[in-house]
Amino acid sequence: MADRPDPQAQAGHNAPGLSLHVPEPKFRPGDAVDFSHVDVGEPGKQPRPDETCAPETMRDFAYGLVRVLGDDNRAHGPWDPKLDPETLRTMLGHMAMTRAFDERMFRGQRQGKTSFYMKCTGEEATSVAASMALASDDMVFPSYRQQGILIQRGYPLIEMINQIYSNRGDKLKGRQLPIMYSSKEHSFFTISGNLATQTPQAVGWAMASAIKGDTRIAATWVGEGSTAEGDFHSACLFATVYNAPVILNVINNQWAISSFSGFAGAERTTFAARALGYGLAGLRVDGNDPLACYAAEQWAANRARANAGPTLIEFFTYRAEGHSTSDDPSGYRSAQEREEWPLGDPVMRLKNHLIELGEWDEERQEKMDLEAAEHVKKVTKEAEANGILGHGLHHPFRTMFEDVFEELPWHLKEQAEQAIHERETKFPGGLPNEGKGA
Amino acid sequence: MSETETMSAPDQTPDQAPNQAEAKPERRLNMIEAINDALDISMQRDENVVVMGEDVGYFGGVFRCTAGLQEKHGKNRVFDTPISECGIIAAAVGMGAYGLRPVPEIQFADYIYPGLDQLISEAARLRYRSAAEYIAPMTVRSPFGGGIFGGQTHSQSPEAIFAHVSGLKTVIPATPYDAKGLLISAIEDNDPVIFFEPKRIYNGPFSGYYDKPVQPWKKFDQSVVPEGHYTIPLGKARLATEGEQVTILAYGTMVHVVEAVCKEKGIEADVLDLRTIVPLDIEAIEASVKKTGRCLIVHEATRTAGFGAELSALVTERCFYHLEAPVERVTGFDTPYPHSLEWAYFPGPIRIGEALDKILKD
Ligand SMILES: Cc1ncc(C[n+]2csc(CCOP(=O)(O)OP(=O)(O)O)c2C)c(N)n1
Ligand SMILES: [Mg+2]
Numbered sequence: 037m038a039d040r041p042d043p044q045a046q047a048g049h050n051a052p053g054l055s056l057h058v059p060e061p062k063f064r065p066g067d068a069v070d071f072s073h074v075d076v077g078e079p080g081k082q083p084r085p086d087e088t089c090a091p092e093t094m095r096d097f098a099y100g101l102v103r104v105l106g107d108d109n110r111a112h113g114p115w116d117p118k119l120d121p122e123t124l125r126t127m128l129g130h131m132a133m134t135r136a137f138d139e140r141m142f143r144g145q146r147q148g149k150t151s152f153y154m155k156c157t158g159e160e161a162t163s164v165a166a167s168m169a170l171a172s173d174d175m176v177f178p179s180y181r182q183q184g185i186l187i188q189r190g191y192p193l194i195e196m197i198n199q200i201y202s203n204r205g206d207k208l209k210g211r212q213l214p215i216m217y218s219s220k221e222h223s224f225f226t227i228s229g230n231l232a233t234q235t236p237q238a239v240g241w242a243m244a245s246a247i248k249g250d251t252r253i254a255a256t257w258v259g260e261g262s263t264a265e266g267d268f269h270s271a272c273l274f275a276t277v278y279n280a281p282v283i284l285n286v287i288n289n290q291w292a293i294s295s296f297s298g299f300a301g302a303e304r305t306t307f308a309a310r311a312l313g314y315g316l317a318g319l320r321v322d323g324n325d326p327l328a329c330y331a332a333e334q335w336a337a338n339r340a341r342a343n344a345g346p347t348l349i350e351f352f353t354y355r356a357e358g359h360s361t362s363d364d365p366s367g368y369r370s371a372q373e374r375e376e377w378p379l380g381d382p383v384m385r386l387k388n389h390l391i392e393l394g395e396w397d398e399e400r401q402e403k404m405d406l407e408a409a410e411h412v413k414k415v416t417k418e419a420e421a422n423g424i425l426g427h428g429l430h431h432p433f434r435t436m437f438e439d440v441f442e443e444l445p446w447h448l449k450e451q452a453e454q455a456i457h458e459r460e461t462k463f464p465g466g467l468p469n470e471g472k473g474a
Numbered sequence: 475m476s477e478t479e480t481m482s483a484p485d486q487t488p489d490q491a492p493n494q495a496e497a498k499p500e501r502r503l504n505m506i507e508a509i510n511d512a513l514d515i516s517m518q519r520d521e522n523v524v525v526m527g528e529d530v531g532y533f534g535g536v537f538r539c540t541a542g543l544q545e546k547h548g549k550n551r552v553f554d555t556p557i558s559e560c561g562i563i564a565a566a567v568g569m570g571a572y573g574l575r576p577v578p579e580i581q582f583a584d585y586i587y588p589g590l591d592q593l594i595s596e597a598a599r600l601r602y603r604s605a606a607e608y609i610a611p612m613t614v615r616s617p618f619g620g621g622i623f624g625g626q627t628h629s630q631s632p633e634a635i636f637a638h639v640s641g642l643k644t645v646i647p648a649t650p651y652d653a654k655g656l657l658i659s660a661i662e663d664n665d666p667v668i669f670f671e672p673k674r675i676y677n678g679p680f681s682g683y684y685d686k687p688v689q690p691w692k693k694f695d696q697s698v699v700p701e702g703h704y705t706i707p708l709g710k711a712r713l714a715t716e717g718e719q720v721t722i723l724a725y726g727t728m729v730h731v732v733e734a735v736c737k738e739k740g741i742e743a744d745v746l747d748l749r750t751i752v753p754l755d756i757e758a759i760e761a762s763v764k765k766t767g768r769c770l771i772v773h774e775a776t777r778t779a780g781f782g783a784e785l786s787a788l789v790t791e792r793c794f795y796h797l798e799a800p801v802e803r804v805t806g807f808d809t810p811y812p813h814s815l816e817w818a819y820f821p822g823p824i825r826i827g828e829a830l831d832k833i834l835k836d
Contacts, residue, residue: 056549056550058531060549151624152625203814210814210815211626211813211814212625214813229584229627265557267588292528292557294532294533295528295533295557299554367533368532425623425813426623431815436807436818436819437809447777447778447808451777455807455819458818458825
């Protein structure tokens with residue numbers, strides 16, 4: 037310090053004044069959008085390295101984009117996972133179902149049936165296709181935007197809706213905010229509202245699997261904005277130190293509520309490039325290309341299962357809708373971005389690919405969409421019989437005190453009695469239609 | 475009323491002297507607008523004040539508390555940050571060491587925990603460990619508390635964690651008028667201040683009856699917020715209502731719930747809105763409890779080792795021979811904040827009313 041001039045006394049000093057850089061997105065509300073600066077490369081051009089290759093040989097993959105589906109709706113290059121048409125139709129079906137589900141649940145929130153909802157529109161491939169490339173008992177540690185994994189893994193829609201309505205059918209007993217699912221049966225970790233916490237946990241699970249000589253691997257999903265949290269650094273470091281059998285999926289959908297990806301570092305580098313500093317394998321992938329998503333996740337899963345190490349995958353995609361039902365993106369970004377997004381829509385791209393293969397047509401697509409919407413509608417009705425948020429059909433009061441600990445200590449017992457007593461005071465005869473027990 | 479005693483009179487900065495000729499119409503603001511006003515005025519008066527946090531810049535914050543500030547004061551002084559609460563607090567420590575006066579926002583109090591090491595081990599201790607060579611003159615603003623169906627990660631009241639840390643001040647306003655005066659004081663304070671904003675009452679006070687419509691702040695005189703600079707000292711409570719029967723200690727949302735319950739039950743209480751829990755207005759508490767001989771403490775946070783425990787100990791230690799009934803606490807339950815059973819959890823009119831009945835029994 038001593039040999040430096042006092043900054044206050046610097047007027048007239050020769051050195052130029054420093055200036056702060058604050059990132060700014062290219063487009064704001066009302067702006068015409070031109071994404072020509074976004075280099076998306078060409079489908080089929082990326083080589084596919086051996087799954088056991090050394091991370092330092094993978095530098096280019098951190099900056100390029102693994103793409104398979106071209107504008108001609110055909111699959112190109114060595115990353116083509118060569119899935120049979122039946123599998124492709126299944127993939128399309130899960131993605132369409134995810135979208136139909138989102139539509140209905142969003143509407144349900146607007147109708148006052150619950151407090152909150154989050155769509156994953158435009159990002160369906162990053163959960164559905166990636167999840168299809170894993171074994172069904174590989175452990176996943178998702179963020180809040182991977183409902184596609186549950187749908188792909190066959191978790192019953194009614195359980196999802198019960199959870200969203202926080203009703204008496206909710207397996208999580210109405211404790212969690214809507215969409216914060218959990219299903220151990222589906223190897224799906226309980227979702228946290230605190231960002232990025234799941235990422236080092238996934239690494240820990242993978243380390244445990246390795247300690248035990250198991251064959252299952254772990255995968256985690258995290259938003260690009262959330263990679264700013266220290267937890268994500270811990271995830272990368274533990275993964276590389278222990279060569280953990282884990283996949284770190286970063287969903288770069290360009291936005292974190294109102295903050296564009298530049299506030300997570302994207303003005304200077306890619307998210308996949310974070311892998312380089314840690315010595316992780318890194319892939320950057322067209323997240324709106326279901327075949328590329330599948331192929332990349334499969335590559336990383338093969339690598340992990342072969343004890344060849346962890347992979348960080350950046351899925352380059354776009355959050356087509358608002359952050360949540362509490363958000364209105366027209367306040368901070370141009371509405372044109374969605375239409376102009378250079379990588380299109382994942383559902384459309386897979387549909388067009390199947391049509392190009394002669395394995396699908398518009399009528400079947402229409403029928404599938406209709407059936408998906410109707411199925412969701414029917415299940416929603418069933419779930420509504422268990423109640424909607426704030427209408428009395430919730431779990432009994434005593435359940436509020438369960439699972440704080442394995443056993444109820446004296447103070448929680450006393451508090452449970454107080455809660456039940458308050459309920460009896462407020463509703464002396466109990467509520468009509470109410471679940472048993474106070 | 476101690477309200478006027480404890481507040482410095484609103485004054486004007488020299489460059490915006492009032493025009494005596496045209497008396498300004500009374501201005502009513504909700505708590506969000508009052509906070510915005512306090513930030514704006516602090517930035518006008520002191521170039522070293524900077525505002526930062528997730529989504530606070532162009533967008534103006536998820537609760538709109540920083541709306542318009544970036545446009546007015548520039549991106550150098552109002553900016554978004556990466557989603558790293560650790561980074562936000564740590565950067566504020568560094569900026570403070572340089573001589574700035576940062577006002578970081580943590581989007582929800584539930585998300586402050588990744589920043590705890592920087593707050594507890596660093597911000598709170600710089601002054602002590604450097605013998606006042608370095609200080610951390612920051613004000614960490616954060617919406618807190620429940621009653622909005624936010625589930626366990628948008629509802630917590632973690633004030634006791636901060637009150638427990640030596641070197642941190644903790645402030646919780648209950649009205650728009652106070653929010654502005656307290657926030658300006660916090661920003662001008664040379665020590666780190668945690669400023670928790672009760673988000674349930676951002677738009678209007680809350681009676682505790684969730685099934686009744688909320689009245690907007692505009693209908694209440696506490697929303698009259700003068701223009702220009704004024705401060706409310708940290709460590710001075712506000713006597714919200716005056717009465718002889720019992721003293722009720724509360725802060726934030728619960729001040730209004732308590733007032734509504736007393737009104738409904740016809741109880742004449744000294745309702746002391748503590749406004750800051752560290753430093754605490756022990757004089758006001760002692761004076762009131764010695765007058766009424768009875769004391770109820772109400773907070774929304776969990777009970778065990780909550781701030782109510784500290785208050786109860788203080789009242790018992792200092793007013794024991796004046797007490798005519800044991801000190802009672804009404805609090806949230808010792809569970810994570812539930813979603814569907816939010817109103818069974820919330821310390822509402824029944825829990826408060828019964829505690830009052832018990833205290834006033836004989
Ligand atoms: C620790 C923490 N800080 C802040 C928040 C508030 N928050 C919720 S979602 C979000 C944006 C996350 O963006 P990103 O990681 O890009 O995921 P996306 O929503 O785009 O899927 C923020 C700031 C939070 N939930 N947890
Ligand atoms: Mg994002």
